[in-house]
Amino acid sequence: MSTSAFHPETLGVRAGSVHSEFGENSEAIFLTSSFVYDSAAQAAARFGGQEPGNVYSRFTNPTVTMFQDKLAALEQAEFCVATASGMSAILACVMGVCSAGDHVVVSRSVFGTTVQLFGNILKRWGLEVTFVSLTTEAEWAAAVQPNTKLFFVETPSNPLTEVCDITAMATLAHKTGALLAVDNCFCSPALQRPIELGADIVIHSATKYIDGQGRCLGGAVLGKKDIMEPVYGFLRTAGPTMSAFNAWVFLKGLETLSLRMGAHSSNALALAQWLEAQPTVARVYYPGLASHPQHDLALRQQKSGGGIVSFDVKGGKDAAWRLIDATRMLSITANLGDAKTTITHPATTTHSRVTPEARAASGIGDGLVRIAVGLEHIDDIKADLVSGLRA
Numbered sequence: 529m530s531t532s533a534f535h536p537e538t539l540g541v542r543a544g545s546v547h548s549e550f551g552e553n554s555e556a557i558f559l560t561s562s563f564v565y566d567s568a569a570q571a572a573a574r575f576g577g578q579e580p581g582n583v584y585s586r587f588t589n590p591t592v593t594m595f596q597d598k599l600a601a602l603e604q605a606e607f608c609v610a611t612a613s614g615m616s617a618i619l620a621c622v623m624g625v626c627s628a629g630d631h632v633v634v635s636r637s638v639f640g641t642t643v644q645l646f647g648n649i650l651k652r653w654g655l656e657v658t659f660v661s662l663t664t665e666a667e668w669a670a671a672v673q674p675n676t677k678l679f680f681v682e683t684p685s686n687p688l689t690e691v692c693d694i695t696a697m698a699t700l701a702h703k704t705g706a707l708l709a710v711d712n713c714f715c716s717p718a719l720q721r722p723i724e725l726g727a728d729i730v731i732h733s734a735t736k737y738i739d740g741q742g743r744c745l746g747g748a749v750l751g752k753k754d755i756m757e758p759v760y761g762f763l764r765t766a767g768p769t770m771s772a773f774n775a776w777v778f779l780k781g782l783e784t785l786s787l788r789m790g791a792h793s794s795n796a797l798a799l800a801q802w803l804e805a806q807p808t809v810a811r812v813y814y815p816g817l818a819s820h821p822q823h824d825l826a827l828r829q830q831k832s833g834g835g836i837v838s839f840d841v842k843g844g845k846d847a848a849w850r851l852i853d854a855t856r857m858l859s860i861t862a863n864l865g866d867a868k869t870t871i872t873h874p875a876t877t878t879h880s881r882v883t884p885e886a887r888a889a890s891g892i893g894d895g896l897v898r899i900a901v902g903l904e905h906i907d908d909i910k911a912d913l914v915s916g917l918r919a
């Protein structure tokens with residue numbers, strides 16, 4: 529299917545789907561590790577790459593290929609490689625783009641495990657890493673070295689929903705000969721398409737909104753074919769590839785992504801506006817609010833604010849824990865991107881390994897609560913928070 533003429537909602541439902549000889553309407557799950565050939569000559573041609581076709585599911589698998597093609601259409605990317613998780617997508621990106629001795633500049637406000645991957649593990653293998661503020665462009669410019677290969681950002685950031693100007697960041701990266709990678713997990717292609725804004729690489733944890741119902745782990749790396757070639761080379765050799773079953777779950781998730789992201793966003797905006805009016809709430813962080821410092825930028829590059837709302841409750845950790853413990857319906861978990869609304873206390877969970885000083889410097893206070901707003905009725909979500917906020 530040629531993708532350019534269709535709207536994103538249609539691409540989510542239709543792009544990438546290929547039907548087998550049986551004529552199934554829902555995509556098939558090809559649970560097979562290897563593929564068979566008609567003859568020894570055909571086997572040789574497949575292995576040699578003279579004849580296209582599947583060989584082994586670490587290399588390609590038809591269900592995984594359908595997922596890759598659908599996500600590539602949605603992100604307007606030339607090529608997509610699927611991975612076993614969001615973290616293996618980030619690892620594959622770095623393994624494909626960088627070598628020992630190269631330098632990467634990384635936003636300090638990225639997913640906690642991403643900080644560990646860059647700051648501890650990849651550093652041990654000879655990668656130079658500088659962490660800078662997501663929103664201070666001068667820090668990025670100052671961090672650049674002659675060996676800088678990659679800029680890595682996540683926007684909006686977790687948990688404070690800071691927004692980075694993707695086009696400005698891409699311009700700066702390209703001026704210095706580096707590539708810009710954007711972790712697009714919080715928005716998904718339904719709300720933000722970084723490649724259209726100038727980014728070279730898009731990263732996904734499919735575990736979150738692409739699944740949308742908290743079932744499977746997966747990830748993806750997308751970009752131009754020549755950039756993705758070594759990323760794919762790493763994956764087919766080292767093996768953190770996506771399973772066919774998970775790819776099928778994500779294919780179904782992409783069919784409803786647009787609808788779900790619209791619903792997550794409108795619930796989140798209503799909740800953020802309501803929280804702002806609560807006397808026991810000191811501050812609300814949500815890009816869709818007029819009070820967000822980068823509201824205009826956010827609405828220029830995102831279709832809407834997304835599903836993540838954070839806020840400071842008055843009274844620090846005790847008040848935050850009381851609020852969380854007073855809920856009856858919300859799921860107390862650090863996961864996000866689920867139909868079920870989740871609530872978490874970043875200072876003692878996702879960011880507990882960060883020192884209190886570094887936490888304070890990045891604005892993550894002891895009274896901060898993060899809600900990944902789900903698809904329940906907004907009045908029921910508010911009702912579950914009322915008693916804790918009044919306490």
Ligand SMILES: *Cc1c(COP(=O)(O)O)cnc(C)c1O
Nearest residue numbers: 613614615639711713733735746
């Ligand atoms: C969850 C997450 C990841 C890691 O993804 P996994 O699928 O858990 O490996 C990376 N980036 C962001 C922004 C995430 O939220």
